[in-house]
Amino acid sequence: MKKRLKWQGLFAIVMLLTFVLAGCGNSKNEASSSPSTSASPSASASAEPSASGSANPAGADTSKEVKLKMYLLGDKPKDFDLVYAEVNKLLKQDINATVEVSFLSWGDWQQKYPLLFASGEDFDLIYTANWAQYNTQATKGGFLEITKDMLEKYAPKTAASMYPEAWESAKIDGKVYMLPMNYKEIQGSISLLRGDLVEKYGLDPKELAAKPENLAKYYDAIVKNEKGLIPVNAAGLGWDGVPLFVPWDKMKGWFDLQGTGNLKMYYDSNDPKAKVIPFYQTDLFVEGVKKAKEWADAGYWSKSAMVSKTADNEAFKTGKAAIFGQNLSTINSLYTTVNTEHPEWKAMAIDTNFGRPVDLKPYIQNGVGINKNSKNPERALMMLDLFRNDPRYFDLTFYGIKGKHYDIGADGKSIKLLADSPNYPPEGACPWGWRDDKLVRPIEGGLPNYDDLRNNMLSTAVNNPVLQAFNFDDSSVKNELAAVGNVLTQYVKPLSFGVVKGSVDDAIADARKRLEKAGAQKIVDEYQRQVDAFLASKK
Amino acid sequence: MTSFLKELKRNRIKFLMISPAVLFYLVLAYLPMGGIVIAFKQFNYNDGIFGSPWVGFENFRYFWESGQLFQVTINTILYNAAFMIINNGLEIVIAIILAEMAGKYLRRFLQSAIFLPYFISWVVVGAFVYNLFNFEFGSVNTLLKSLGADPIDVYSNSSAWIWIILFFSAWKSVGYGTVFYLAAIMNIDNETYEAAEIDGANVFQRIRHITLPALVPTIIILILLSVGNIVRGDFQMFYQIVGDNGLVFDKTDVIDTFVVRSLLTIQEFGMSAAAGVYQSVLSFVIIITVNYFVRRVEKDYALF
Numbered sequence: 085m086k087k088r089l090k091w092q093g094l095f096a097i098v099m100l101l102t103f104v105l106a107g108c109g110n111s112k113n114e115a116s117s118s119p120s121t122s123a124s125p126s127a128s129a130s131a132e133p134s135a136s137g138s139a140n141p142a143g144a145d146t147s148k149e150v151k152l153k154m155y156l157l158g159d160k161p162k163d164f165d166l167v168y169a170e171v172n173k174l175l176k177q178d179i180n181a182t183v184e185v186s187f188l189s190w191g192d193w194q195q196k197y198p199l200l201f202a203s204g205e206d207f208d209l210i211y212t213a214n215w216a217q218y219n220t221q222a223t224k225g226g227f228l229e230i231t232k233d234m235l236e237k238y239a240p241k242t243a244a245s246m247y248p249e250a251w252e253s254a255k256i257d258g259k260v261y262m263l264p265m266n267y268k269e270i271q272g273s274i275s276l277l278r279g280d281l282v283e284k285y286g287l288d289p290k291e292l293a294a295k296p297e298n299l300a301k302y303y304d305a306i307v308k309n310e311k312g313l314i315p316v317n318a319a320g321l322g323w324d325g326v327p328l329f330v331p332w333d334k335m336k337g338w339f340d341l342q343g344t345g346n347l348k349m350y351y352d353s354n355d356p357k358a359k360v361i362p363f364y365q366t367d368l369f370v371e372g373v374k375k376a377k378e379w380a381d382a383g384y385w386s387k388s389a390m391v392s393k394t395a396d397n398e399a400f401k402t403g404k405a406a407i408f409g410q411n412l413s414t415i416n417s418l419y420t421t422v423n424t425e426h427p428e429w430k431a432m433a434i435d436t437n438f439g440r441p442v443d444l445k446p447y448i449q450n451g452v453g454i455n456k457n458s459k460n461p462e463r464a465l466m467m468l469d470l471f472r473n474d475p476r477y478f479d480l481t482f483y484g485i486k487g488k489h490y491d492i493g494a495d496g497k498s499i500k501l502l503a504d505s506p507n508y509p510p511e512g513a514c515p516w517g518w519r520d521d522k523l524v525r526p527i528e529g530g531l532p533n534y535d536d537l538r539n540n541m542l543s544t545a546v547n548n549p550v551l552q553a554f555n556f557d558d559s560s561v562k563n564e565l566a567a568v569g570n571v572l573t574q575y576v577k578p579l580s581f582g583v584v585k586g587s588v589d590d591a592i593a594d595a596r597k598r599l600e601k602a603g604a605q606k607i608v609d610e611y612q613r614q615v616d617a618f619l620a621s622k623k
Numbered sequence: 624m625t626s627f628l629k630e631l632k633r634n635r636i637k638f639l640m641i642s643p644a645v646l647f648y649l650v651l652a653y654l655p656m657g658g659i660v661i662a663f664k665q666f667n668y669n670d671g672i673f674g675s676p677w678v679g680f681e682n683f684r685y686f687w688e689s690g691q692l693f694q695v696t697i698n699t700i701l702y703n704a705a706f707m708i709i710n711n712g713l714e715i716v717i718a719i720i721l722a723e724m725a726g727k728y729l730r731r732f733l734q735s736a737i738f739l740p741y742f743i744s745w746v747v748v749g750a751f752v753y754n755l756f757n758f759e760f761g762s763v764n765t766l767l768k769s770l771g772a773d774p775i776d777v778y779s780n781s782s783a784w785i786w787i788i789l790f791f792s793a794w795k796s797v798g799y800g801t802v803f804y805l806a807a808i809m810n811i812d813n814e815t816y817e818a819a820e821i822d823g824a825n826v827f828q829r830i831r832h833i834t835l836p837a838l839v840p841t842i843i844i845l846i847l848l849s850v851g852n853i854v855r856g857d858f859q860m861f862y863q864i865v866g867d868n869g870l871v872f873d874k875t876d877v878i879d880t881f882v883v884r885s886l887l888t889i890q891e892f893g894m895s896a897a898a899g900v901y902q903s904v905l906s907f908v909i910i911i912t913v914n915y916f917v918r919r920v921e922k923d924y925a926l927f
Contacts (some may be wrong), residue, residue: 137921148883164704186710194888195887198890201668202668202892204668217890223667224669225668225669226668345888345889381761386757386758386759387758387759387776387778387779388756388757388758388759388761389870390867390868390869390870391753391866392753392863393866418922456668493743531799558889559665562681562685562891562894563681563684563685563688563887563894564688565888565889566688566689566885566886566891566894567685567689567885568888569886569887569888570689570691571689573872573884574869574872575672575869576869577869578868578869579865580868583779583870585779601690602688602689602690603688
């Protein structure tokens, strides 16, 4: 008896080890067989291709109720659950599904986003964009490929309504991994000021917006007279490569290049060769740092701004900072909130593009992707089709509940915000991925000069500058990017905040030397090589 | 084999008792070791851990490319050595004082008070630090200004951060460590003390000749355990206290913060795994060496 027990125990251990080893072995086999079948999931064989192919060729089978899981970016508005309860009621009726949404907060989405894919979680939908890791996760195989067939079958309205160029712009190596927004977006740089202070100190908003230097007058008046208010919040992250003062007026026609992290690079849209300009090498950078130092010394932002964790819009909303710069729609949305809560501030928006023409943003600036491991990609597509094309869903997700958060205005098109609106601010719950030109509504009580600002930018806007569809492949310079990113935080970030010990020229020379040593030039060269190849292929 | 089975049979209850621990380390420490291969691969989701292409030492390159590897490694080791000496020293002193203390309730109270910071998250400590040293509104500067002194700019003074970090590390962890020493002291036979007292030894002589020698094994075990972690910077602590303040990195950057900062915008699993491998190999070498020397001096004190 006792002997038997012993052997059983040993047997159990052997079994355990076998399972463990088999587990490793299996995944290896499956993995090595999968690359040929494009982005099809390796582990969950039950997913899209086979299921849809065999079960129901005629159309979508919605007899089984499913629960979809979606990830969005940002912070959850207070009334979010109320609104999505309504959404779920409709979804249940229409496609026998419900959706459960989780938010990745602005504070740490960059860390959490890749983990969702790496952990193999079986969520269905996730917000993605050219600035939100679309490229990285798509090339790593995180998203399910969306084919034209799938679109026509499960999202027929979207298939019909989507701009063809939007579909094209989402392609990576000829495959589409997201549904981009269907919206011609213009962002630009708009700043929200405290109108009461502008008036109080007799400043002319037109003059403030004429040149970047002119904002100093506004800052100066505040620093000297308003105790407890710091003009610029300039919270910690994101200023690694660009000084807090940039002579934008001298960079007309310059556009951002994406894909090199905090190493800021531009190109001049008037230059047919599209020479890559690393910002840290320019004289404008030096000029920016010098001015930033002057402003930092004058106390226009906190000496501890670099480590502050208060978001800029929060600081403005709570009356701790006197300026907030962002794109037009964000400013418009913040304006409505601020103006309801603090009408006495007389918040006002000025155009801080300083004469730079802006670009129409690429469609993939916003979008929604489907997870490779999704168990119900058909239903996910069907839901997106409703979100994108059905006004009932669109209005709910964008503006909240009618009669509670908003009401339709007198013209039948625009919306009027109600008292509860701050609990679900318009466009505040990350619905941007399904934004559509036809369904977006203007907001009453938004910026009074909204149209002026937008038209003004549109009049000079550059439509589709040459490198807009260009995607940088960073695989050959990953190590350099890591090393450079590190130097940027350690040596360039303080410069950006105007915190300089000793002379500016020495500090910049030192930072440049360190960037070169970390391989910045190699990144620039590689970028230029890919840009040249891209331009050559377009001819 | 047969002798092993015999042993298994003889001590089956003891084996059963240790099995949860063995299983824990097997599943959570030994099995994941297979993941080391990621450090030598260009990982993608489709091919998985074992299927992704090999890239050799490519993932390690950013270490020396940035020229910071040496500096951050030295920083990490020096900080941890300082924590080890200061914190252990304080823990021993406090444990002895608490043990010698007469009033039972006062002792309990003090022990809890010292222990309490251990439960405070580093995120909160980070907020403390920011609110203390913020240049415009920080408590320290407000106090200085009200006394008529000039405000100090801590955020551009890298040497100050060494002391800030040492202070908060001690403040947060000493209470926890004290418990170990207190337990060890309580285990010392009371008769020894009584005998010493009769022989006319005063408090300091008793501490010097009875308590301290009895604590040596505990001290050595605890130090050996922390030596194993000497190349691992406490990311939470350094990141939350210092934040993204490039001006002071030369004195405050440790391997972990360096790696996170380098890879934050890149997200290359292979490169983060490479950092882990580097630390593990270094830890392994250090702990083997230290253990070797401990073993030569006093065999009973060595870990293995």
